[in-house]
Amino acid sequence: MSANATLIRLRQALEMADLGFHLMRESLRRKFPNSTEAELSEKYAEWISNPPLISGTDLKAVPVRQPTQRPLRPPTRGTRRAS
Numbered sequence: 001m002s003a004n005a006t007l008i009r010l011r012q013a014l015e016m017a018d019l020g021f022h023l024m025r026e027s028l029r030r031k032f033p034n035s036t037e038a039e040l041s042e043k044y045a046e047w048i049s050n051p052p053l054i055s056g057t058d059l060k061a062v063p064v065r066q067p068t069q070r071p072l073r074p075p076t077r078g079t080r081r082a083s
Contacts, residue, residue: 001009028035028043035043 024047025040025044028040028047032040032043
């Protein structure tokens with residue numbers, strides 16, 4: 001696999017992870033509609049720091065650093081994201 005292909009796959013993986021974090025925040029908003037942003041951030045941080053068990057195993061998911069928040073834009077094919 002070329003270095004360029006590896007970078008493309010890494011970028012795609014990171015974009016999927018970013019989408020997953022965004023979806024979890026939205027899930028918390030639906031689950032706790034009366035919570036303030038501060039309360040939702042606390043619940044999100046708890047989820048990040050104590051990941052659930054991986055389905056069908058006794059293994060825990062690897063905790064990750066909380067990503068910086070930025071507006072989520074769907075990736076456009078053939079274009080690069082500004083850094």
